[in-house]
Amino acid sequence: PVRLGKLDEYHQRTTAMLRAVEAALVVTDARIRPLLDGAPTRLGCVVAAELDGAGELESTAVSDDIALIQFSSGTTHDPKPVALTHRNLLFNLAAIADYFAGDSLPAPVGVTWLPLYHDMGLIGNLLTAFYLPRPLVLLPPELFLAVPAAWLRAISRHHGTVTAAPNFAFGLCLKRIQDEELAGVDLSSWRLCLNGAEMISADVQRRFGERFAHWGFDPAAFTPVYGLAEASLAVTFKPVNHPVTVLGVRRESLAAGGVVEPGTAELVSTGRPLAGVEIEIRDTDSHPVPDDRVGRIVVRAPSVMAGYFDRPDLSSEVLHDGWLDCGDLGFLHDGELFVCGRSKETVIIRGANHAPQDFEAALDGLAGVRVGCAVAVGYLPVDTGEEALAMLVETTPDVPPGLAGDVAARVLQRTGIAVRHVELLAPGTLPRTSSGKLRRLEARSQWLTGTLSPPQQAPLPGSAPC
Incomplete structure (x- = not known):
């Protein structure tokens, strides 16, 4: 794209x-x-x-x-x-099919806007539809981004039972859909609403469920999942007929020692391993850690890749004795996986490890900040030897006065961590993957080298509106 x-x-x-x-x-x-x-x-x-x-x-x-x-x-x-x-693909497709065969799940009818160049779109939707087989309704990604209500209307029209989308999609629906756009819509057929590919917000799921229950959406349909390209796609799903598990944890304990203690910061479980998939949480020396301790997520399954194509250097970094280092931090609690963030993106403040998503989520709903368009990075200021926090924030066209101060105040209020620098950016400046995920490490590198530049203003041939 x-x-x-x-x-x-x-x-x-x-x-x-x-x-x-x-x-x-x-x-x-x-x-x-x-x-x-x-x-x-x-x-x-x-x-x-x-x-x-x-x-x-x-x-x-x-x-x-x-x-x-x-x-x-x-x-x-x-x-x-x-x-x-x-072999990788067929095992993963069989594991997904085994999940869909769970008790009381209806015959799947998929409705998706996900691009087919993304693993959740290609494998989780298209190839799964061929494998089961099942009907699948495809919407252009640019249609959803421009008119999110089109997705919900298609689910109603085709009696869709299963969808998959990243967390930002549900936030976009909350922000952009007007009630009048859903006249005559019935979402009661929507039984599985898979949420994955990025950090999952308990608050977004809660607000989506409350608002769209008016049109028949059952909040119990939410099914948090975890996966990655290197494991073909799917690793964990919320168990069938099992409520979503949300843990309240102390962010300070997670940051300081990786210990899970009760608190007010909410983390959403991504469920249990699919059939044939093994998960361990390991420390920096590759030793398994007990439940409720944060470590690196490693996975073993027949769906795990043999390696990166023609890149043994990269393969040796993540594959060890059949186990794949996913590059994510998380912990196990009662057999369920909780993901805390990317290990390489961790922001270290005074020796404590913080997930950047904690700082970014603090800006949700702040006037002047584009939804899902903020990046938290750590850096070393020239006048100090301690790593500090910077927020790189894309703004809406109507930037309110004093927005940088508002950003810093909101992050401090929600996380207790002071922001040393706020960089306000034009829309479209932050680098993203082909599936729309923020590239935090690349954004940090470009910011530090002065190459983080806004896009050109002229539209491109064939480009879709943002």
Whole structure:
């Protein structure tokens, strides 16, 4: 996808991905080809309609052949090519199908707007629909972003029973949907509302359930999940017919020693491992830790990749004796997984480890701040030897006076941590992945080097509105 005003970034990332997998040909459509043809490096593109069919072609694949390569987190110039075999994919699809076969779940009818270049869209929706099989209604991602109500109307119209979306989607529905847009809508068929791909907010789920219950949505449909590209997709799901578990924890205890103690900060369980999946929480020396202790999440399953394509250097960093280091911090409580944040994105203040999401969530609802468009980073100010907190914040067009001070005050009020610097940014400035996740490490690097720049103002050919 091309972000508005970020054509150069798109060319750089696309070129890097194609080189990483030694691609010989790019098949695209007429709408996208002009964007690719403008790249400084020729990408060898053809439009699908130009290809002559060769009739039926026999192809023999064995289980350990590479089925697809999907890209995980990484910088624009060095994306990570996750090589998944047929065995990896089929095991994960079978585990998802086993979950859908749970007691009292209706025959699944999927309704999704997720892009098919994202693992939750491709594997969790499209390939799962082929595997089960099940009906699947596809909406253009740009339609949902422009008119979130279109998603709920489609669920009603097609009697959708299952959806999957990142947490920000539910926040966008709360902010953008007007009641009159849902005239005649009935959401009572919506039985599984999978929420994953980023940190899950108990407050957003609670407010979504309360508001859309008026149109028949059952809050019990919320199903938090956890997964990652390196494990094909799905790792944990909330158990069927089991309420969502929300723990109140002391953020200070988590930060200081990784100990789970009762408190007011809410963490949402992402459920239990799917069939055939093993999870452990380990310390920095790779030793397992007991329940209610924060550590690195590691996973073992037949769905875990054999490695990054042609990158043994990257593979050796995350794969050890069949276990995958997910790069996330979390803990187990009564057999359920709670995710605290990305290990490499941790902000260290006076020796205490803080998840950046804690600071970012503090800005929810603050006038002048774009929803889901703030990044918390740690840095070393030139006048001190202690790491400090900076907030990089995209603003709405109507920036209220004193917004930087409001940001600092809100973070201090909600977390007890002082903000040393607030950077107010134009919309679209923060770097994101192809699936819309914020690239915190890249944002930090660009900010520190002075290269965090706003997008161009002119719209691109074929680009969708933000």
